[in-house]
Amino acid sequence: MMDLAPLWLSAKLALVTTLILVVLGAPLSWWLSQNRSRWQAVVQAVVAMPIVLPPTVLGFYLLIVLGPQGAIGSWWVQLSGESLTFSFAGLVIASCVYSLPFAVQPMQNAFESLSRSHLEAAWTLGASKLDAFFSVAVPLSVRGFISAAVLCFAHTLGEFGVVLMVGGNIPGETRVVSIAIFDQVETLNYAAAHRLSLVLIVFAFITLFAMFLINRRWQSR
Amino acid sequence: MSNIQLKHSIQKGDFRLEIDTEIPAIGITGVFGESGSGKTTLLRCIAGLDAPDKPVPAVHERRIGYVFQEPQLFPHLDVRKNIEFGMRRNPDAKDTVAEVAKRLEVDKLLDRSTRDLSGGEAQRVSIARVLCQSPRLILMDEPLSALDERRRNEVLPFLDRLHAETAVPIIYVSHNIDEICRLSDHLLVLDNGRIVAEGSLRDTLTRIDVPALAGRNAGAVIDVMQVRHDSEYDLTLFEFSGGELWVPGRHDSSTQRLRVSANDVSLSRSRAESSTILNILPAVITETAAESASTVLLRLSLGEDVLVARITRRSLQALELKVGDTVYAQIKSVTVRR
Numbered sequence A: 001m002m003d004l005a006p007l008w009l010s011a012k013l014a015l016v017t018t019l020i021l022v023v024l025g026a027p028l029s030w031w032l033s034q035n036r037s038r039w040q041a042v043v044q045a046v047v048a049m050p051i052v053l054p055p056t057v058l059g060f061y062l063l064i065v066l067g068p069q070g071a072i073g074s075w076w077v078q079l080s081g082e083s084l085t086f087s088f089a090g091l092v093i094a095s096c097v098y099s100l101p102f103a104v105q106p107m108q109n110a111f112e113s114l115s116r117s118h119l120e121a122a123w124t125l126g127a128s129k130l131d132a133f134f135s136v137a138v139p140l141s142v143r144g145f146i147s148a149a150v151l152c153f154a155h156t157l158g159e160f161g162v163v164l165m166v167g168g169n170i171p172g173e174t175r176v177v178s179i180a181i182f183d184q185v186e187t188l189n190y191a192a193a194h195r196l197s198l199v200l201i202v203f204a205f206i207t208l209f210a211m212f213l214i215n216r217r218w219q220s221r
Numbered sequence B: 001m002s003n004i005q006l007k008h009s010i011q012k013g014d015f016r017l018e019i020d021t022e023i024p025a026i027g028i029t030g031v032f033g034e035s036g037s038g039k040t041t042l043l044r045c046i047a048g049l050d051a052p053d054k055p056v057p058a059v060h061e062r063r064i065g066y067v068f069q070e071p072q073l074f075p076h077l078d079v080r081k082n083i084e085f086g087m088r089r090n091p092d093a094k095d096t097v098a099e100v101a102k103r104l105e106v107d108k109l110l111d112r113s114t115r116d117l118s119g120g121e122a123q124r125v126s127i128a129r130v131l132c133q134s135p136r137l138i139l140m141d142e143p144l145s146a147l148d149e150r151r152r153n154e155v156l157p158f159l160d161r162l163h164a165e166t167a168v169p170i171i172y173v174s175h176n177i178d179e180i181c182r183l184s185d186h187l188l189v190l191d192n193g194r195i196v197a198e199g200s201l202r203d204t205l206t207r208i209d210v211p212a213l214a215g216r217n218a219g220a221v222i223d224v225m226q227v228r229h230d231s232e233y234d235l236t237l238f239e240f241s242g243g244e245l246w247v248p249g250r251h252d253s254s255t256q257r258l259r260v261s262a263n264d265v266s267l268s269r270s271r272a273e274s275s276t277i278l279n280i281l282p283a284v285i286t287e288t289a290a291e292s293a294s295t296v297l298l299r300l301s302l303g304e305d306v307l308v309a310r311i312t313r314r315s316l317q318a319l320e321l322k323v324g325d326t327v328y329a330q331i332k333s334v335t336v337r338r
Helices: A005-034 A038-052 A055-066 A071-080 A088-113 A116-124 A129-140 A142-157 A161-167 A177-186 A190-220 B039-047 B079-088 B097-103 B119-132 B149-165 B177-183 B201-205 B313-318
Strands: B003-012 B015-024 B028-032 B064-067 B137-141 B170-174 B186-191 B194-200 B219-230 B235-240 B243-248 B255-261 B265-268 B279-290 B295-302 B305-312 B326-331
Touching: A005 A038, A005 A088, A005 A129, A005 A142, A005 A177, A005 A190, A038 A088, A055 A071, A055 A088, A055 A161, A088 A142, A088 A161, A116 A129, A116 B064, A129 A142, A142 A190, A161 A177, A177 A190, B003 B039, B015 B039, B015 B186, B015 B194, B028 B039, B028 B177, B039 B064, B039 B137, B039 B170, B064 B119, B079 B097, B079 B119, B097 B119, B097 B149, B119 B149, B149 B177, B170 B177, B177 B201, B177 B219, B177 B255, B186 B201, B194 B201, B201 B219, B201 B305, B219 B243, B243 B255, B243 B279, B265 B305, B295 B313, B295 B326, B305 B313, B305 B326
Parallel strands: B028 B170, B028 B186, B064 B137, B137 B170
Antiparallel strands: B003 B015, B186 B194, B219 B235, B219 B255, B219 B305, B235 B243, B265 B326, B279 B295, B279 B326, B295 B305
């Protein structure tokens, strides 16, 4: 029988991370798309860094910051009495950092391709900047939001290095599917590794295929 | 009638817009100028879209309707929702979507997607959208320039009607002198970010000392009253302060605006007894201005109205024409503008 717990944990982690990143990433993407200052380039570079850095580097520093002596970790301990490292909450924070560029870039691209005149039309029709963002910019950027959500979800599902560094391997808490597969291989339990891996392969294909299909349909309209 | 203050200055790279004037708070004020003269920048300043610093009040609080060159309909909303967009955001909006849509004859299109509209229909929807927000002032930035001749004629009659029916003042920007002549009551002429001529359409259009109004733009408009139609020759007789004019064809409305291009007016010292030209009117030369090495523009007064004539410098000297002389203006053709 397949151990489903790591799969559920991965799905839960990916879902929570995606929700947080789409909601928090949207205003950040908007700012990046509308701003052309020097600060914009700095923030843009910082946001993109997780793409090029080895997950171990990210994981290492997250481990320090989130640890009981770290800036965020100590504060969390005071607040909740628990450690952030080697917990699900810590994993969520680490995943948000790790997957941030995958949420921000599609949304930013969508916002940048918006015609400014549509926004100007909305403003002159009496919509405040915030109103125009929700009533015009967001609906016209649905594609970017879908891409961001799918990429975020799939990318979080596939993360390994950061999770290993920050979360370890606690069943039901931090033992996500990629860690479980690594475990099975380590213990030469290839059949179980195959089963989990195949589920991930099929899932990855279906989500990406669906996303490209949706994108194509949108383009042809 | 109170006036609208226009006081705007803005620097954009090498270009500087410096405007300080008043326009009537009624009717259509045309803003004419070549591209790059600052017409669009002026509108954007009035709307608050271009401002040196943070615009006060904010754009959305000004209640100034803006009709863009392209209709800028929201593609994620259908026609009805587009028209409702501004109305929903103005608690004082008076008109209903149905009324306004009917006035612009887009009432049959309300449930359509904006993708299924022709260029002319889309621009009419965008005008309906602006009217529905009950603006205090409407800005129109070359609303016909993106349309071809046929589509343009799908929109122009509605602009005429808007002019006749709405009490909201309109500022209409165009580099097309025909549209300006047809629609405006008041005129601002812009050149390089500054006003070079302003006033009533009749007096400003005929400023022969303004280079922007020379060349193919030189001419005059005359608002005339219909007297009668001669069915034998299919000619209509109109009268105005300077006399009477015969115009080919039958014209429905009792008042018309005629445009007389400077090229279509020639002058003679005495009334030609046998001429193929129907309209020969006495006029007084009030101003002359050299236009090029070979041509001269003359401003003529007929009653309260004004005409502009283009003649060669050689003719000017041969006939010894000067300011104050009475001459006969031979009007070869006129264009009915309304």
